Amino acid sequence: LNKVFADLPVTIFEAMSQAARDNNAINLGQGFPDDPGPEDIRRAAAEASLNGYNQYPSMMGLPELRQAIATHYGHWHGLKLDPMSEVMVTSGGTEALTSAILAVVRPGDEVVCFQPVYDSYLPIIRQAGGIPRLVRLEPPHWRLNEDMLKSVFNSKTKAVLFNNPLNPSAVVYPREDLELLARYCQEFDVIAICDEVWEHVTFDEHEHIPLITIPGMRERTIKVGSAGKIFSLTGWKIGFVCAAPQLLRVAAKVHQFLTFTTAPNLQAAVAYGLGKSDDYFLSMRKDLTRSRDRLTKGLESLGFPVLKSQGTYFLTVDLSPLGLNESDTEFCWRIVKDYKVAAIPVSAFYEQDPVTSVVRFCFAKKDKTLDTALERLSDAV
Numbered sequence: 001l002n003k004v005f006a007d008l009p010v011t012i013f014e015a016m017s018q019a020a021r022d023n024n025a026i027n028l029g030q031g032f033p034d035d036p037g038p039e040d041i042r043r044a045a046a047e048a049s050l051n052g053y054n055q056y057p058s059m060m061g062l063p064e065l066r067q068a069i070a071t072h073y074g075h076w077h078g079l080k081l082d083p084m085s086e087v088m089v090t091s092g093g094t095e096a097l098t099s100a101i102l103a104v105v106r107p108g109d110e111v112v113c114f115q116p117v118y119d120s121y122l123p124i125i126r127q128a129g130g131i132p133r134l135v136r137l138e139p140p141h142w143r144l145n146e147d148m149l150k151s152v153f154n155s156k157t158k159a160v161l162f163n164n165p166l167n168p169s170a171v172v173y174p175r176e177d178l179e180l181l182a183r184y185c186q187e188f189d190v191i192a193i194c195d196e197v198w199e200h201v202t203f204d205e206h207e208h209i210p211l212i213t214i215p216g217m218r219e220r221t222i223k224v225g226s227a228g229k230i231f232s233l234t235g236w237k238i239g240f241v242c243a244a245p246q247l248l249r250v251a252a253k254v255h256q257f258l259t260f261t262t263a264p265n266l267q268a269a270v271a272y273g274l275g276k277s278d279d280y281f282l283s284m285r286k287d288l289t290r291s292r293d294r295l296t297k298g299l300e301s302l303g304f305p306v307l308k309s310q311g312t313y314f315l316t317v318d319l320s321p322l323g324l325n326e327s328d329t330e331f332c333w334r335i336v337k338d339y340k341v342a343a344i345p346v347s348a349f350y351e352q353d354p355v356t357s358v359v360r361f362c363f364a365k366k367d368k369t370l371d372t373a374l375e376r377l378s379d380a381v
């Protein structure tokens with residue numbers, strides 16, 4: 001049996017969601033909203049199916065969706081993409097990342113990753129024969145710096161895998177950090193695989209800047225996006241890969257034998273959704289900002305030190321000032337059992353030298369869900 005996979009534990013998201021079910025707990029662990037999602041987009045999916053969008057679509061995705069993705073990024077970021085040679089639809093962001101990694105990484109190649117690292121990256125890099133080189137990011141700012149990059153980039157570095165906005169830390173990286181990373185990618189001739197699935201979920205003054213738009217990165221960046229996060233329909237599993245033709249072509253070769261295509265009616269509905277006016281995206285941010293603030297205030301009033309969330313569905317709490325004498329993992333198992341609220345320990349996103357005091361809560365929930373969770377946690381610390 002394949003050692004890379006046999007030795008892995010069950011993903012923390014599934015483990016915690018199962019614990020939430022077993023304990024009849026409110027699930028603020030795995031990141032998914034508990035409202036039904038935009039009705040017009042769901043209706044568009046139903047209608048597309050009734051109107052015949054049910055057989056294998058083109059392997060690269062419905063032409064109308066590829067066009068909609070190109071138009072969308074042109075509008076939001078001034079990024080000019082050719083929909084036919086630079087855009088591919090995948091079955092979710094995870095498949096998009098897997099296609100990109102398997103396309104780029106050869107045995108012995110080094111791949112720079114940043115801890116906290118999303119749990120699907122390292123097993124796929126290793127399966128490709130790649131060697132992850134881990135950079136350790138730390139609370140409360142989780143920022144990049146030159147020393148970190150200097151210590152891992154070298155002539156064997158083939159790729160960097162960068163998640164921005166960063167799950168679970170809820171950071172939206174400023175231009176300065178992106179320019180630093182871009183400089184190293186160019187100096188060492190490295191391909192950047194960018195997991196930007198949270199690109200529309202940013203708050204306050206924080207705006208997402210795609211790495212592909214930083215000077216010098218257009219030809220060496222594979223940008224990954226996800227309709228699940230853009231429209232709060234996480235189970236739809238519609239992802240996108242955008243990259244220069246020579247990169248996209250190889251990612252497409254991988255994709256053809258991973259999933260080949262993706263449900264056409266869902267693709268048609270996402271194409272419709274991407275055409276929505278800016279108001280839709282801004283009001284989604286406003287709603288999520290309100291939920292973030294509700295959970296932040298509630299947790300703070302219970303005595304939890306909350307780190308500010310700049311984006312994603314998540315906020316984090318740093319337990320270290322509380323003197324609890326337990327790790328983030330112990331804390332999460334205690335509260336799911338004793339207080340019936342599930343959360344995610346951030347140490348699960350580290351392979352070496354974990355930060356063990358930070359816990360992630362998902363706030364993309366109805367007010368009532370958040371309020372009940374807060375009531376339950378009232379004497380947890």
Ligand code: GLN
Pocket residue numbers: 011013014029030031032167
């Ligand atoms: N992206 C989701 C999260 O961070 C989890 C998705 C999954 O369960 N694989 O919570």
